[in-house]
Amino acid sequence: MASHLATDRSKTLLRVPGWRWPLAPVLALALGLFGFVLRRAPAAVAGTPWEAALDWLPALGLSLHLRLDSLSLIFALLITGIGALVVAYSMPYMQGEQGLGRYYASLTLFMLAMFGLVMAGNLLLLFVFWELTSISSYLLIGFRHEEAESQEAALQALLVTGAGGLAMLAGIVLIGQVYGSFDLGVILAEPTRLRAHPLYGWALGLILAGAFTKSAQFPFHFWLPKAMVAPTPVSAYLHSATMVKAGIYLLARLSPLLGGSIAWQATLTTAGGLTMLLGAWQALRQHDLKGILAYTTISTLGMMVALLGLGTAEASQAALVTLVAHALYKGALFLVAGAVDHETGTRDVRLLGGFWAYGPALGLVAALAALSMAGLPPTLGFVAKELGYSAALEWSEQAIASGGLALLVLAANACNVALAVVLGYRVFFGEPGGPWPRKPHGMPWLLVLPGLLLAGASWLVGILPGLLDGAVERAVGLVLPGAHAGHLALWHGWSLPLALSMVTLASGAGLYALWRRRPPAPCGEPRLSALAAYRWLVYRALPGAASGLTRTLQNGSLRFYIMVILASTVLVAGGTLVRSGLLSRGSLSSEAYAWPELLMTALLVAAALGVVLAPTRLGAILSLGAVGSMVTLLYVRFRAPDLALTQLLIEALTVILLLQVFHYLPPGFEEHVRPRRAALEIAVAASVGLLMAGLVLMANGVQFAPPIARYYLEQSAPLAHGHNVVNVILVDFRGYDTLGEITVLATAAIGVYALLRVRRRKA
Amino acid sequence: MLPTLSVLNLNGAVPQIAVAGAGMLIMLIDALFHRGSRRWAAYLALLGLAVALARVVESGASAETILDGALARDGLGMAFALVLIVAAALSVLVAMDYLRREEHERAEYYALILFATAGGLAMAMANDLVAVFIGLETLSISLYVLSAFFTGDAASREAALKYLLLGAFASAFFLYGIALLYGASGTTRLVEMGTAIRLAGTQADPLLWGGVALIIVGVGFKLALVPFHSWAPDVYQGAPTSVTAFMSVASKVAAFAALVRLLVVVLAPAAPLTSALLALLAVLTMTVGNILALAQDEVKRLLAYSSIAQAGYILVAAVAGEVGAAAVLFYLLGYAFTNLGAFAVVLAWSRRGEGRLPFSDLAGLGFRRPWTAAALSLFLLSLTGMPLTVGFVGKLYLFGAAVQAGWTWLAIVAVLNSVVSAFYYLRLVVIMYMREAEMPLALQRAGLALGVALAVCAAGVILLGLVPGVALDWARQAVAVVLS
Structure with a gap:
């Protein structure tokens, strides 16, 4: 019988325009939920709400806690009942449109989200559903996505309600902090605690931001008329009967908590x-x-x-x-x-x-x-x-x-x-x-x-x-x-x-x-309106500020980047020292300095200035060499010949390498720096120098580890059975270091071999 | 005083050895024997990472140390190591087809990824500031080279040069900071340093404060925190996209691991001041990163700025110190899947020889490439922090930790920043689904490896978003076991 009806459907009254198979489950879902709510209505009215809970994220206080009391009941009946009617109405109304699958999927998503919103027994869960309704509303408003007007309206609704939702989340976090729980049962059991808390004002403001954006209250009302570009069943359902009432629901639900002030x-x-x-x-x-x-x-x-x-x-x-x-x-x-x-x-x-x-x-x-x-x-x-x-x-x-x-x-x-x-x-x-x-x-x-x-x-x-x-x-x-x-x-x-x-x-x-x-x-937009403010913010102010900031901060100049990083370092390190009140504690050692050191230092400073002021690259490199030589001399003067030797070698090598590289560059510095910029750079450079010098002075007095040499001299014979201390250090005490150095040599050799192999293949 | 092999505990260092060893093997085989396709190198790299991963998972956390106390095998270190290895493996998968397409398939790419990973592993597990520094340098130098990997590309070379020069400053500051902290405490071992600082009290010592500040500068540079971020957009954009993907995740995981350990083990007594400083950096980083991202019209650079902002969110939990450690870990796990996934789509869709992916190229792709577009939408929603994705759970955890530690205003600033970020993330989704292409993009076929990587990332984002309980418990238990 049933199959006969089905095959003969085209000739009977059951023929429904716009019928597509996904509709049956959607309609059944809406009606099923409606029946589900209706069956539990008497209990809810009697004051014994239906409840179900499933721990989802117990660690974060988020549980799938659903609750049907009579406030939820009123909303849930409207959501599921009108939902079923709107789905039925959509069949003829949307007939012949492209992308009906998307339409019904979004509609179902919205219905479930809205249903979840009013049933949620946990504030975080409520937020989750809240944002889901914003997203599905976005999809539905922008259903005719080839029209620019739809796109803008959809985005506007999403930005306004989505942003409000996130503000609400901040409010929820505050409430959670006050109560130590996000469970509505726990929170509403002690409604007055929040009002006495210093965070009350913040929580109220943030929650109201969520409710007012969603329920299109002044000055956030402008998105709703624009949202009317959605297909009419959607407007009827989301933007009149249910979604815009989510804000009302939230206010009613949290009124014991936030109200009364x-x-x-x-x-x-x-x-x-x-x-x-x-x-x-x-x-x-x-x-x-x-x-x-x-x-x-x-x-x-x-x-x-x-x-x-x-x-x-x-x-x-x-x-x-x-x-x-x-x-x-x-x-x-x-x-x-x-x-x-x-x-x-x-x-x-x-x-x-x-x-x-x-x-x-x-x-x-x-x-x-x-x-x-x-x-x-x-x-x-x-x-x-x-x-x-x-x-x-x-x-x-x-x-x-x-x-x-x-x-x-x-x-x-x-x-x-x-x-x-x-x-x-x-x-x-x-x-x-x-x-x-x-x-x-x-x-x-x-x-x-x-x-x-x-x-x-x-x-x-x-x-x-x-x-x-x-x-x-x-x-x-x-x-x-x-x-x-x-x-x-x-x-x-x-x-x-x-x-x-x-x-x-x-x-x-x-x-x-x-x-x-x-x-x-027909009247034009008033020049001064909430919508104009929104447009100014989203299309002018934010992008303008963003690109202005980008041009200033990310101009691609390495020189500028280095300056920013150095200046920030000085601020962070200097700020830390100032805040801890320690800046004044560094002191010059009272040890008297003789004239040779003073002379070397003076020459060193002069050479460093020479690096900066030299008009040609060659001059700068040579001045750099002079700086290195003065440091070497200082080492010699303070009886550290090994350091001096190393420094000298490195200096010589650096100068040669730099000369090699700079051979390919023009001899002079052509870059012209404006005076004000130059002054800024000098200031930053000087402050970095001061910071480093200050830190050196502070570190100067510390001496706690005993010299290491005595240990090696005493222990090389008993521990390693060797009398040549240098040899013992190399092959015994620091054997792993030596192994590492050998490995480096071997690796380098392999590298050289590979390079030669490449050249041979190319030839 | 005298180290012996048993003190070195090389058995415990198997993850590092496997990773670095595979890298060296690749270099060796490639230099001595090989010619032709380099796909084997990728497989070898994956093998090395798999061995490391298996070792990390199987051995679990313990109180023992490696290399005479230089590295810790505690829960914190092993957990961050795990995230890093997973990220590295995904990066290898993402790169395989891309390198071939761009005709830059060379074996040393994978070796460098492995070396960077080994450096990151050292940072994640370091119990010694010198080990942190060596790890940092190994990671950084590998990344400098990787940034310049497309040698024919001027942008790639410029990126590498900027990164190298600015990175040198950061390394110098970091090293200076280590020296000062050594001066303040007489040791470079983190645990002993923590004890020394606790005993000495925090008020007295200028060396301590100078050292802390300079170390934060060094780590801040690596994390691209504002105002030490200026290198990041240029480098992220100029470097090959697969490198950017790896860099944006791996350096964050490694540097945050080191930062969290420093904060928990060493700087807990100094918390009031370090937290204030980090909170300031977090606010700057989130806000500037987001505002700069707003102005972009190109996906790769947008993701570069967005990952600056993301570091800011993570820092919000780091401010909370010990309370926030698990949140940092969990968020990074989710972030690894999300960000690598997003970059994978970028490199699948970008034109050959061009790293850029202008917004206009996305138009209409929602229907032409439904699966990939759905995946990108998922990643973008997760980056925004939309419910049912890992981004939501992660952000909830991050900001919740801040609130719990009393940093409520910071959490609210973070939430407001998420609002701003929604604007640019969702705009991409809009363009994909709601705009028709003026000039349809000629799309290459995404290879199998890339498809696998995308599937893994998407599965990670969804699973961790829907049933995060297991991972949350894992993160919580991991950070509870810290060598101290």
């Missing part, structure tokens, strides 16, 4: 509030469907961050419910936008309108989702908005503060309402503004169904908030230990929040009227 409250509410207003304002100025969706997403993310910053039970509850509501309605709207784009070939709201005629089913999905976005009862969006208002109103004792906050939230919500009308009404019932690039022709049902399920869920949970209540209640307790929020309900009676909701709707309608009169025109 003025710094936390001030940073989160300021950054979140700014993001909320900026995103809403920017969203009004977009004409691309995905642009509108991206900026309203930024705005909502900002609202969640601000709510978490307030740090009250109501606010945390509002943040969590907003998160779920947003994932459901925004995911659906993204899928609608993708379907419209797929059919018409455009996403420009100025062109779109009257799509109802081609896709009433899609219109229904859009309407359902838009009502939730606008916050109308009985949707989850309404529940979330009410909670947001009451959290804002009850936040502070002072009516001005809470009232002001509520008004800001209201402003952002009104923009949301206006744009919900654009998305849910205008596209389907408005007047088309121009011809579409493509004529719609029979939409595949898989482009509609996933959106319908998401929008429907948003209504279902709105009507029956009890479905979400238990999980949220428990999760609020995890965000703020010991806190309890009221039960979720659709109807709270006639109250101030409800009145605010009315005002929101009214001002939203007004905003839409204004928007319709003056539809957004």
Whole structure:
């Protein structure tokens, strides 16, 4: 039966466009994980989280510790559920694209990474998954890699979120240092310890850098709209429903640890509030469907961050419910936008309108989702908005503060309402503004169904908030230990929040009227923006500084390199001596010097100066010879004839060799050195000389080993039975040395033979 | 006073003897008998290294010394020796096809690699400053010659000359440092020197401080720490790529081995000052190395700067002294696979007669050469420190050691530097997969030996990244056994 169905598939309803075999396991994986989470949901809500642990790197405190409590549960359900829907939606949407294997592989990688992120019971593990989501997001944004815009957007997202992730790692390391463990269970068992620690400020700042970059908070928000070049299912999944909420997850998860301080409250509410207003304002100025969706997403993310910053039970509850509501309605709207784009070939709201005629089913999905976005009862969006208002109103004792906050939230919500009308009404019932690039022709049902399920869920949970209540209640307790929020309900009676909701709707309608009169025109990048700052940093400042530094430090001149190394040596050695307070301790020996030594020394200095100042190479070599001769004389004077002899031989040989070599070089020094450079070089040379002289003086007084000669004189007869001490030293005491010297001679002989052999062969 | 053969303990020196002996055998056979292909020399070199490796693994660590106490066979020395031998063997594999392609296949190449390795082994196991110096010189002189190995190539000759001249300064400083430390303690044996310094206290002696500073200068030059690094980019770029690969790994392993031993055995009482100095050098090295790497448009030079920065990361753990020793060892093991692998891809892809590999040449190779490109991506991710590669585990260990020793700010600077480095490492990956080639590169077939080397490196990076437990334990146990 099954095989019959399979072979006959092309004729049946089961025919799915864009079907490829790798899809089945991906879909099965997503659904399997969804089922896995759902089965463990009751336990998580009841407060007995599912846990599994496998020691991966116990030595470094990294274990594969997974944990499903109710905060993770909310995220995990969204990740796996929306993941499955997005995979199904991709089948028709991505049909005919090149590199589908890569697409689904990256999507799977992302889903697993994101799933791991919210399940991780260990901060380092969380970081690992965090970076994996950045990488898979990079691969997905840059999926159409032949387009330059995709490349830049992908790289931008990766750099911003990846860099934030690494900053977060630094914060994690600090937390690990304070607690001596990276295990979340251990850390959260004693949440207040960090706040009392001097490293708290650093840890907070670094962790927030990670969360803010990932969740597109001001001033790191600019990567998200650019990331919309990704295929729309990816935007729906990563850049609206799940990945950008990883930052929210992190803040919620670590709120017991980091929260409760003025710094936390001030940073989160300021950054979140700014993001909320900026995103809403920017969203009004977009004409691309995905642009509108991206900026309203930024705005909502900002609202969640601000709510978490307030740090009250109501606010945390509002943040969590907003998160779920947003994932459901925004995911659906993204899928609608993708379907419209797929059919018409455009996403420009100025062109779109009257799509109802081609896709009433899609219109229904859009309407359902838009009502939730606008916050109308009985949707989850309404529940979330009410909670947001009451959290804002009850936040502070002072009516001005809470009232002001509520008004800001209201402003952002009104923009949301206006744009919900654009998305849910205008596209389907408005007047088309121009011809579409493509004529719609029979939409595949898989482009509609996933959106319908998401929008429907948003209504279902709105009507029956009890479905979400238990999980949220428990999760609020995890965000703020010991806190309890009221039960979720659709109807709270006639109250101030409800009145605010009315005002929101009214001002939203007004905003839409204004928007319709003056539809957004394409506007250029503002000159001063976070994006401009990023571009300046990445494309101008860093490369500029880097190449400037390269030109200065690595100019290829050996002379310069030597100067740098010598100067550094003086600094290191001199600095060490100064720091240890020992520089003053070197002293000249009090022994009186007679005039011959002084004369020799004077001549030696003169000859050394001659080497440096000589205009010709020959002169320099001869002066060098003079230096050597003076040293030889000093040896003779201090009764060391053997040293003197060696020195003389070496000197003679060196001068001859140098003359041989310099025979091939021009006689004079042509290189011209600028005076300032010359002064620098003289200073470095002088300081090296001083350092070496100082070290010699310091070393001068040390004498501890007894002279070695007496030992040989006494022991040569009894030990080696020889009376010629020199012979005994050569063949007995230092026999190995002699063996070595013989070996050197033999090796040299072999070398000479080999060279002769080469010459003979050549001849 | 009188050394006898049993004191020399030549049995324990089998690794060094095998390596150096194979090198001498190659020279001898080549000079006296041989003409034609030189592949046998590579096999002989691999054989010598295999014997050394087997000996190191089989005999394990012990408290005995070699050459009358000059070399130690303790865990620290044997572990670094093992890393060095593995790196040398991979370098030989990497060079085989490359030298033939560039028409510079000569037997002395392998002999010189072996001599350099023998020098490095001496440094890794040295219990005597004179032994360190002899090892250092053996390593360095072999590398000077190797840098000039492409005699017809002006860049290769210039590299060798710069290396030689600047290296001579460094050697002189190092030797001066040894002399001063000898003056301060009355011995060159590290263990006795450590005891003497502990007994004498550290405050009093200018000779000690002068000596320490000069030795750090010498080691710093070998490690290419900023500001003693200026030779490195020019030499790394000018030298034949296979030599650069070997040099960037082997000198770091050997020099870090010597540095760690110095810090643990001799300078532990002086830790406050040496750590401050090394921390300063680490910050400079990481930062300057990374910023300079940003400006490059050519892979070989990029890797040169990146290996400067990498030395900075490793130094972060070295600052932590005894706590960081295992991290240094583990990171170097991973780094050997990663960096050699990356250079192997460079030399597989670079045009004949040209060491350079401009970024533009990489375009489109992700799909034209999927396996090699995947391997290069893996190595680059590991150098960045991305999870699931050895680079991540290694960096975590390095920076964790610094935090544990109280150098939190240094660890944070290191992490921030990793951020900067991600920019240039990942850019290469982007170019490989996301850009179309304007002028497709004519690629040579990579030979079997190179393929084996790449496979080993990639396997090392993945295995050590996924299941690093065994290697971590090995590193920890190894450094716990130090002759003292």
